[in-house]
Amino acid sequence: MRREITGFSNPTVKYLRSLREKKHRKQARQFLAEGLRLLTDARESGRVPETLVLSTARDAHPLLTALEEAVLAARGEVIETTPDILAKITGKDNPQAIAGVFAEFDTSLETIERDAAPIWLVAQALRDPGNLGTMLRTGDAIGAGGLILVDDCADPFSVEAVRASMGAIFTQRLVQARWDEFVSWLRGGSGQLVAASLRNAVPYRGAPYAAPCFVLVGNESQGLPEAYEAACDLRVTMPMKGRADSLNAAVAAAVLGYEVLASL
Amino acid sequence: MRREITGFSNPTVKYLRSLREKKHRKQARQFLAEGLRLLTDARESGRVPETLVLSTARDAHPLLTALEEAVLAARGEVIETTPDILAKITGKDNPQAIAGVFAEFDTSLETIERDAAPIWLVAQALRDPGNLGTMLRTGDAIGAGGLILVDDCADPFSVEAVRASMGAIFTQRLVQARWDEFVSWLRGGSGQLVAASLRNAVPYRGAPYAAPCFVLVGNESQGLPEAYEAACDLRVTMPMKGRADSLNAAVAAAVLGYEVLASL
Incomplete structure (x- = not known):
């Protein structure tokens, strides 16, 4: 019409x-x-x-x-x-x-097939829609399967997130889940959960990544809860040469995502 | 008082x-x-x-x-x-x-000493203050000397840029210059100018980076002008596995910046 x-x-x-x-x-x-x-x-x-x-x-x-x-x-x-x-x-x-x-798409965990891609991005309590859209865009670039949003994140369907995704909202799969749902789903099959972390972590370069690799970043101001990091298979850290002790969440996901892509 | x-x-x-x-x-x-x-x-x-x-x-x-x-x-x-x-x-x-x-700080080229750091970030016509602040934050993390803003960029002293920098506005040097001023200054001493580019580029991993390395990213929607890329010593490209042909500017600077850091 x-x-x-x-x-x-x-x-x-x-x-x-x-x-x-x-x-x-x-x-x-x-x-x-x-x-x-x-x-x-x-x-x-x-x-x-x-x-x-x-x-x-x-x-x-x-x-x-x-x-x-x-x-x-x-x-x-x-x-x-x-x-x-x-x-x-x-x-x-x-x-x-x-x-x-x-x-709006169906964003349940059941809609994704973990073996469809070697990398998946996972964000926990990501609050900034621009960061969320940027992660989708990065996911597209590194050949990720999609973005899994854990806990209370910004709305992926907001105008800001859609804009920042530069179209990746349509090409990446999108999942929204609670942490316990996500972990239970993840442990029901193959999959390595990798946290960008400062605690008990190994250098991000040359770490033993394995597909399908789930790259997890935490909330912009709090980072990941300690219990979430403990549940990961691998904790990796990027060099921090200056005064700050963290990167922007979308930047951390991208630096780590590209490293995983190169090593798989 | x-x-x-x-x-x-x-x-x-x-x-x-x-x-x-x-x-x-x-x-x-x-x-x-x-x-x-x-x-x-x-x-x-x-x-x-x-x-x-x-x-x-x-x-x-x-x-x-x-x-x-x-x-x-x-x-x-x-x-x-x-x-x-x-x-x-x-x-x-x-x-x-x-x-x-x-x-406000003095942001002239004369205020910086190129050999003070192995990496410098350079942005051309960067319009988003959040991206600008994020680049400062990333610069701090990779041990860059500072951020050089070329052509008409967002105001680094805006509340949004200062916030996104997470304090790096104070720890990174900040320069504002026209392109011709910057190139003329750069060529007056040592320094490798590296563009994140899609034209005539080599893979970003394992490229022959040399300190002091000036990592250049272009405008969010236009990318770098072709003449600017041609003036670079090295053009490198990141894998783009999906439909999109570019990364968010601050993400590109970070992925490339971390690669330079690892290889110097």
């Missing part, structure tokens, strides 16, 4: 705008993503938006046409609107010419 | 609050930093705030006493105020119990 929206007070505008807030995303089980590149990554990964919102000021592009066709074929809705209204929906002064509304 | 501020409309409150905006920071050549740990890093690195703002709700702490004494010894000002007013100044709902106003 196609339609045009020209008024700011249209209830669909109000609804789309509400998806910027977690409470409304949870109710609707939908989230927003913007930009032709990101939506094309989604389409090519088999994720077609339920609603596609296009700016009347857009330029024609074959990838845009492909998206519109995919949405209509899936009986989704294509909405045309003004750049001003699109800016109101996305909350950006200079919005991209296109946004999509997607159904 | 010591004084107490109890009113929101006090002109000092207005002034301190204005330092959250770049325009006012530039006029005043001062910036804000918060938190006992960060301000202690500053003090131990020889940077004492010109003004120290303390919450009346603070707990006593020997490091706090040391800070107060250092500020008063340097003829600075110690201001006590309510948690509400401190929240207004820092723009955080739950502010730390302490904030400091620092004089």
Whole structure:
């Protein structure tokens, strides 16, 4: 279905705008993503938006046409609107010419196959949506299977996380689980759990990594709880030459993830 | 000097609050930093705030006493105020119990000694203050000398950058320069310029890094201009196993920086 929206007070505008807030995303089980590149990554990964919102000021592009066709074929809705209204929906002064509304994915542990990839990233109580999106992006780069979010993390479907993922929200698998659920699932099969840690750790370079390797980083300000580290198969540490005793969580995951990639 | 501020409309409150905006920071050549740990890093690195703002709700702490004494010894000002007013100044709902106003540093190339460290990080047109602060933090961790900001970057003295640096704004040297100034300075002595690049690049692992090694990353969305890459001594690339063709800028700097650290 196609339609045009020209008024700011249209209830669909109000609804789309509400998806910027977690409470409304949870109710609707939908989230927003913007930009032709990101939506094309989604389409090519088999994720077609339920609603596609296009700016009347857009330029024609074959990838845009492909998206519109995919949405209509899936009986989704294509909405045309003004750049001003699109800016109101996305909350950006200079919005991209296109946004999509997607159904939230199933993020249960049962949806992943551990042997599908040699590396998985795991984050515990990660609070910053930018860090979360960056971890997804890094996961894509190192050929990880996905990101497992343990305990109370930032919402992976927030606009900030989706943006920072640069499309990896659609290409990486995403899991949300409690720590005990995750450990119980992990110990039900093969898998090495590796913590970036300062306690009782070996140097991260040349450590005996083994696939499937689950790379675990902790909360931005607290790090990992001691009991979680103790449950790991391997604790590794990166050199810290200066005054600080930790790295940014997404940076730690990336430095460690690339080391695992090189050694497997 | 010591004084107490109890009113929101006090002109000092207005002034301190204005330092959250770049325009006012530039006029005043001062910036804000918060938190006992960060301000202690500053003090131990020889940077004492010109003004120290303390919450009346603070707990006593020997490091706090040391800070107060250092500020008063340097003829600075110690201001006590309510948690509400401190929240207004820092723009955080739950502010730390302490904030400091620092004089901006001299960020000219002449202030650094290239042989003081084996690694220097260089960012070109880096727009995100969080990425900038994270690069400073990573620089501290890998024993870099500092961060050289080339072309039009985010303001390193913004509250976001200072926060993300976790204190490294005080321990790393900071330089701001135009590209031609930087290259001309670099070529006036020893120094290897290494770009994280996709063009004409060798694998980043095992590349022939040499100290002092200047690790260069480009703008978040554009990457490095081709001419800048061509001016580098070495172009290296990280594996990209997925759909994306780039990493977050701060992540790229960290993965490459740790590799350089391991190989020097």
